[in-house]
Amino acid sequence: MFENAHPIVKTSNGRTLRSEEMIINMGPQHPSTHGVLRLELVVDGEIVVDVIPHIGYLHRCFEKHCEAMTNYQQVIPYCDRLDYTAAMNMEYGYVLGVEKLLGIHVPERVEYIRVIMLELQRIASHLIALGTYGLDIGAFTPFLFMFRDRERILDLFETTCGARLLYNYIWIGGVSHDLPPGFIDKAKAFCKYFRPNIKEFNDLLTYNDIFIKRTANVGILPADVAIAYGCSGPMLRGSGVNWDLRRDDPYSVYNKFQWEVQIGKGEVGTVGDCWDRYIVRMREMEQSINIIEQALAQIPDGDVQSAIPKRIRPNAGDLYVRTESARGEIGFYIISDGTASPYRVKGRSPAFVNLSVLPEISRGYMIADIIAITGSTDIVLGEVDR
Amino acid sequence: MTPQQISEKLKSQFSDNILDVKIDGVLDPFVKIAASHIKEVAIFLREDADLQFDYLMCLSGVDYGKNVLGVVYHLASMQHRHKITVKVEIPADNPEVPSVSSIWPTANWHEREAYDMIGIKFIGHPDLRRMLLPEDWDGHPLRKDYKVPEFYQGMKVPY
Numbered sequence: 001m002f003e004n005a006h007p008i009v010k011t012s013n014g015r016t017l018r019s020e021e022m023i024i025n026m027g028p029q030h031p032s033t034h035g036v037l038r039l040e041l042v043v044d045g046e047i048v049v050d051v052i053p054h055i056g057y058l059h060r061c062f063e064k065h066c067e068a069m070t071n072y073q074q075v076i077p078y079c080d081r082l083d084y085t086a087a088m089n090m091e092y093g094y095v096l097g098v099e100k101l102l103g104i105h106v107p108e109r110v111e112y113i114r115v116i117m118l119e120l121q122r123i124a125s126h127l128i129a130l131g132t133y134g135l136d137i138g139a140f141t142p143f144l145f146m147f148r149d150r151e152r153i154l155d156l157f158e159t160t161c162g163a164r165l166l167y168n169y170i171w172i173g174g175v176s177h178d179l180p181p182g183f184i185d186k187a188k189a190f191c192k193y194f195r196p197n198i199k200e201f202n203d204l205l206t207y208n209d210i211f212i213k214r215t216a217n218v219g220i221l222p223a224d225v226a227i228a229y230g231c232s233g234p235m236l237r238g239s240g241v242n243w244d245l246r247r248d249d250p251y252s253v254y255n256k257f258q259w260e261v262q263i264g265k266g267e268v269g270t271v272g273d274c275w276d277r278y279i280v281r282m283r284e285m286e287q288s289i290n291i292i293e294q295a296l297a298q299i300p301d302g303d304v305q306s307a308i309p310k311r312i313r314p315n316a317g318d319l320y321v322r323t324e325s326a327r328g329e330i331g332f333y334i335i336s337d338g339t340a341s342p343y344r345v346k347g348r349s350p351a352f353v354n355l356s357v358l359p360e361i362s363r364g365y366m367i368a369d370i371i372a373i374t375g376s377t378d379i380v381l382g383e384v385d386r
Numbered sequence: 387m388t389p390q391q392i393s394e395k396l397k398s399q400f401s402d403n404i405l406d407v408k409i410d411g412v413l414d415p416f417v418k419i420a421a422s423h424i425k426e427v428a429i430f431l432r433e434d435a436d437l438q439f440d441y442l443m444c445l446s447g448v449d450y451g452k453n454v455l456g457v458v459y460h461l462a463s464m465q466h467r468h469k470i471t472v473k474v475e476i477p478a479d480n481p482e483v484p485s486v487s488s489i490w491p492t493a494n495w496h497e498r499e500a501y502d503m504i505g506i507k508f509i510g511h512p513d514l515r516r517m518l519l520p521e522d523w524d525g526h527p528l529r530k531d532y533k534v535p536e537f538y539q540g541m542k543v544p545y
Contacts, residue, residue, distance in 0.1 A: 056517065059518040061527065064527055228490060228492065230442055318413070319413035319414045320471065329443065331444050331460070333458065344446075346444065346446040348443065385518060386518070
């Protein structure tokens with residue numbers, strides 16, 4: 001693709017024209033960068049020679065705030081605001097870390113409630129990712145269909161804890177509210193309602209010819225590059241790596257459910273292209289429904305707040321805990337110095353790491369493809385910038 | 387491999403540069419290494435057939451106070467499904483650590499962030515710029531002795 005990067009153009013009267021690279025600025029205010037991301041594109045005509053991402057426009061000193069808190073619980077609302085489209089997953093990652101530091105075990109009912117919420121949240125987050133991805137490519141209708149269904153999930157969250165976006169629901173040792181009466185029936189009804197809609201999305205967008213032409217064989221991420229760059233989640237699985245922390249580094253009660261890890265197979269293009277990353281998210285929603293249905297059927301009774309400690313003061317020590325959020329491996333490295341507030345919290349956000357591979361998979365494509373590639377990495381800038 | 391076996395393998399290879407090993411009594415077993423040798427150890431960790439730590443989960447800069455900074459590497463192997471934590475410690479007045487971004491490309495951005503937030507200089511890093519803060523920002527906010535500046539570019543910082 002680079003062979004003719006600098007062709008010497010001659011006019012008919014023999015003059016030589018010069019061609020050179022140019023820098024184009026994309027963002028920070030650009031609808032397809034999903035927030036305030038600035039991409040510095042080095043282009044040769046329409047062909048992208050290099051991409052330099054500039055981040056930090058949304059930096060809110062998450063890690064500094066954590067150190068300044070007076071106790072461990074106060075960090076949870078800040079975790080919500082890391083990835084505001086998958087807030088449950090974020091707060092769970094942190095809470096799990098503190099619970100491991102304290103060495104407490106939560107009641108079985110709490111684990112089931114958490115799994116139900118995490119998987120509902122994963123569907124809601126994937127719906128945004130896929131809907132806005134269609135929007136990036138030029139398909140408006142699927143976006144509306146997906147937001148209609150996401151609304152139902154948010155309604156479920158609202159009945160449970162009163163919040164629709166930023167929950168502060170998962171607490172250290174428990175959850176803030178037990179499931180309200182009728183929740184299980186509503187959730188079951190949602191699963192029944194949602195399952196056929198996935199086919200509808202597929203008919204509308206997935207196998208649409210234009211969509212396939214825009215996404216297949218674009219932004220190919222080979223498996224070895226994905227691992228070397230630390231990619232995770234649908235980004236890694238899209239490259240054909242069979243890896244999911246819910247199965248491979250199990251936590252909570254995920255090992256009690258039957259479900260399958262979805263990987264990209266290069267059905268319409270090459271393994272690891274934008275379409276593969278897309279289809280992994282689409283198929284994961286179906287698997288999440290499977291998990292939710294099993295969890296709803298098996299959920300035991302119990303008190304959801306019995307294990308909440310009154311005083312949180314972990315012994316001095318440090319630990320890294322990782323869970324599978326909607327975007328990949330959300331890790332928290334927490335250092336405790338034995339006092340009531342964390343000494344250091346490092347958030348390893350999946351979108352930050354997934355974004356770092358963007359230059360690698362963008363070189364040699366057209367400028368318009370950069371939109372498709374950036375969309376397929378599914379970044380949330382709140383999480384990238386922390 | 388268990389953390390015990392991993393640390394023993396490292397000890398037999400880099401006896402003098404392994405400063406500390408803690409397996410029991412800690413939540414994450416870790417190996418503490420002399421900062422100057424992190425690169426050799428990293429190559430060994432990645433390339434050895436029994437270890438194959440191909441996945442750098444997280445790289446964190448830490449200010450331990452008392453003039454000591456640190457870098458913590460959390461490593462995992464997709465092949466063997468084992469994990470280990472590697473720590474190095476460096477003095478705050480000369481915070482230099484060899485970069486591992488040529489071994490795990492993901493370290494590139496993590497190291498830039500650690501440089502930005504803690505002020506650790508990664509020797510051999512291809513592009514050590516600030517990651518999250520503006521380029522002309524003074525100081526490194528996650529240092530424990532950091533004071534919020536009153537002014538930025540002549541503008542009053544409002545808190």
